[in-house]
Amino acid sequence: MAVEGFSVEVDNDPDRGGAAAVTGDGKGAAAVTVTVAGDVDLAAADTLWSVLDEYVRPGAHVVVDCSRVAFLDSMGLRTLIRAQHKAAAADARLTLAAPSEAVLRVLQLAGVADLFVLDISGDISGSGSGR
């Protein structure tokens, strides 16, 4: 079933000719950007996990662009934590980029902001021309 008010898009997909193909030891590879938008709730959690599970793999750098997340609850948060755990176990990097107010609020309420690498610079690496 389509999830209303939620979308997830992937840029730089290494399997589809993107620049994020993992080279050698994986160092220096461009990031895969996963752009999450809308309401990240119980209804969206499975879809989000299926995408993050696919791209968080050994040596990968996955940037989750959270700037357009309008709503996040603990079920969506659990999915992000699960992805973070997988990244840690797989020697991958997961970054939450430009988290919206909705994201920051729930990270803070649940007391888990420290689990994540947050990029609040507003420059989503991998989505533009590079540096």
Next chain:
Amino acid sequence: MGQQNGAPQDFVEVRIPAEGAYLSVLRTATAGLAARLDFTLDEIEDLRIAVDEACAILLTKAVPGSGLTCRFELRDGALAVDVSVPTLDGKTPARDTFAWTVLAALAGQVDAYVSEAAGPDGPAGAGIGQTVTISMLKQRGVGAP
């Protein structure tokens, strides 16, 4: 009950299928009702999250195909919300979860209880089908940090 000052109390009940896809409908209803009570934008957002968390907690143990009932009581300067669903285990939710942590931080008072009444699928105390309710009360102007 609640007639002390003669202020009218309104009740609004929203019933949805016990499926995550309908949570957004409840969040929208919550925001609309909170706005009627002149809650601030931050308080409205807190209530949206709180109601969503309570529903999500209950949906994970809801009897498949059942309905989730959300009952709003609009008081003077406060909104009381009761979320109920027939459950598979007839137990109150665990409190050591992220969901409960967030819920408790957002709503002023939160409690959960198991209905004494018989569930649709069995007698009282049978567990399966027993209705579990999460109650919360959010006061206007008493914000979470």
